[in-house]
Amino acid sequence: MTERAVCVIGAGLIGGSLMRAAEKAGRPVWGVSASAGTAAEAHSDGFEVTTDTDDALHRAAAADALVVLAVPLPALPDVLRRVDAVAPTCRLTDAVSVKVATADAISRFAPRARYVGGHPMAGTAESGWGAGNADLFVDAAWVVAADDELDKEVWADVAELAWACGARVVPAAADEHDLAVAKVSHLPHLLAAVLAAVGAAGEDDLALSLAASSFADGTRVAGTRPELVLAMCEGNRDALLAAVDDALGRMGAMRGALASTGGLAATVKAGHAGRQRWAATRDPQAVRITGRETFAQLRDLGRRGDVAVGWKR
Numbered sequence: 001m002t003e004r005a006v007c008v009i010g011a012g013l014i015g016g017s018l019m020r021a022a023e024k025a026g027r028p029v030w031g032v033s034a035s036a037g038t039a040a041e042a043h044s045d046g047f048e049v050t051t052d053t054d055d056a057l058h059r060a061a062a063a064d065a066l067v068v069l070a071v072p073l074p075a076l077p078d079v080l081r082r083v084d085a086v087a088p089t090c091r092l093t094d095a096v097s098v099k100v101a102t103a104d105a106i107s108r109f110a111p112r113a114r115y116v117g118g119h120p121m122a123g124t125a126e127s128g129w130g131a132g133n134a135d136l137f138v139d140a141a142w143v144v145a146a147d148d149e150l151d152k153e154v155w156a157d158v159a160e161l162a163w164a165c166g167a168r169v170v171p172a173a174a175d176e177h178d179l180a181v182a183k184v185s186h187l188p189h190l191l192a193a194v195l196a197a198v199g200a201a202g203e204d205d206l207a208l209s210l211a212a213s214s215f216a217d218g219t220r221v222a223g224t225r226p227e228l229v230l231a232m233c234e235g236n237r238d239a240l241l242a243a244v245d246d247a248l249g250r251m252g253a254m255r256g257a258l259a260s261t262g263g264l265a266a267t268v269k270a271g272h273a274g275r276q277r278w279a280a281t282r283d284p285q286a287v288r289i290t291g292r293e294t295f296a297q298l299r300d301l302g303r304r305g306d307v308a309v310g311w312k313r
Contacts, residue, residue: 003027004091004157005065007056009079011038011049013123014095015070016132019047021165024134028063032056034075038129045129053082061087066157068118069094072231073101080109088112093158095120097181097232099145099174116154117145117174119181120167127225138166141307146171146298156291159308168286168307171298182239187247189229190240192222281305288312 006022008015011033019042022029030048033039042049050056060067067090071079076096083090092113096102099117106115122140124131142162144155159169172180196219199207221229233240254267285306289298301308 004160005029005060005063006161007031007060007065007067008070009053009056009067010070010075010095011035011042011129012070013127013131014120014136015068016042016129017122017134017136018068018070018095018120018165019049020132020134021137022161023047025164027161027164028065030056030059033129041129053079054086057082057086057090060090064091066091066093066154066161068161069096069102072096072228073098073105073235074231076102076105077109080105083113084110089114091154091157092116093118093154093161096235097185098235099143099177101235103145103174114151114154116150116158117143117177118158118162119143119177120162120165121170121181121185122167127228135166137162140167141170142167143170143172143177143302145174145177146295146302147173148295150295152291163310168284168309170307171295171302173299176299176303178236178239179242182236182243183246186233186236186240187243189221189224189233190244191247192219193229195219196222 003026005028006018008019008022008029008031011019011031015031019029019031030050031042032053033042033049033051036051039049039051057067059065067083067087069076069079069092073096083092088110089112092106092110092115094102094117096117097119099119102117103115106113120137120140120142122136124136142165144158144162146155162169195215199211199215199219250267250270254264257263257266285304286309287301287306288310289301289308290312293301298308
């Protein structure tokens, strides 16, 4: 396994957790934050975080480090212009929650970078450096893009970083990733927003005062900073529209059944079955890979619900 140095652009929850996890794994790591306050907070915790993106990228180029973009999608163009100017052929990955739009931005603004997309499926409703945790990625799924044209050497770098952080690698094509997260990440944010708004509707707080665990669980992600939710949901518009249409169709059928017969069995049973199927995926088949697999074989591994946990020796 290569102990490649890591340069993290963005020091919020994900970037800050990644820096902590990489440092815990023994990797040389440094980072960048647009906020002087965040950089100072990171320094006080013993981490090298600067507000000078060019300086961090010069260091990454000299060390042949893996550069990780941990910024919201709307911030990518400005960051990628600096990547192209300072470290144009760097090893590059990201933690952005949308893969097709990210790949498009890199093709436009940093086309010479050796890019392999990534997306650790971990987080909390909190944000910022202070919310970071070195163990955030332990046993989490970490998507590593597996499209045919990618650089296999950089793919290995990204997979090894995920493993070093305690995660399990799920290979997936960029477009398939976006369709999947639209269903299980982005749509839940919108449904949580609707549920929270319905619960808070009205002139008094009776409903909210009676709300317990079902409301708390269903609205947890509505506590995420709105600008972060907007960035990921609007950045995955086409895939999210399909998921919303599916949800609206199911809600319409449920409403029709409730209005006509008073019955909710079809909706409740389908939901229960879906939850049980999800629970069954919590213990995936752990696979060790050789590194000689084709990207098509790696994509099939991800589609089966299996995870890659390291190299086969």
